[in-house]
Amino acid sequence: MAPHRTDQLIRPRVASTRSVGVWLLLTSIVAAVASGLLMYERIQLWRDADYTTACDINPWVSCGLVMDSWQASSFGFPNIFLGVVGFPLAILVAVTILGRVPLPRWYWLGLQAGVTFALGFCIWLWSQAVFVIGALCPYCMVVWAAVIPMFVIVTARNIATGALPVGPGLQKFSVDWWWVAIVLIYLVVVGSIILQFPQAFTG
Secondary structure (H helix, E strand, C coil): CCHHHHHHHHHCCCHHHHHHHHHHHHHHHHHHHHHHHHHHHHHHHHHHCCCCCCCCCCCCCCHHHHHCCCHHCCCCCCHHHHHHHHHHHHHHHHHHHHCCCCCCHHHHHHHHHHHHHHHHHHHHHHHHHHHHCCEECCHHHHHHHHHHHHHHHHHHHHHHHHCCCCCCHHHHHHHHHHHHHHHHHHHHHHHCCCCCCHHHHHH
16 A cells, blocks of 8 residues: 555544654653653662662552562563663654654564564563552553553554555554554553552552
């Protein structure tokens, strides 16, 4: 599909090249800042095991408790390193997109692979925090909140442009209803937190 036809199809809704660049830039900045704050708190804990993180609010909302779990180092090193490296790279990608540099299909597929990994990892971390560890990390939740639209919008763009080949029905659905996917994922995450941690909100 020719790029100009694609932009005409999807510009009113989500994934013109500029729209994707703006969304990617904003969500990457939010996630990068949250990752930086997590890194700061992690360093303080390395320096002082008795340090109380800024987001240790109660037994159910505690960055320190989550950081002390094995899930916080899923690949043998702190997960924070992935965010500290990955999200600034995403910012660079967003700037490249906004600079209107012509990007080949493989570049968009590489971005797709990155945001898909990010969302999949966030889903796993959400499930572990909510259902296994039994504690929430506010900075981590900010990262989740940023990665969700990041993934949905990049995916919608790639489907709409044909970078991800799908049938016309799914293509139209992704163009028209991308925002529904974001809302539904947010509702699932928020609902699970409220159901699993009612005491965190009621005292």
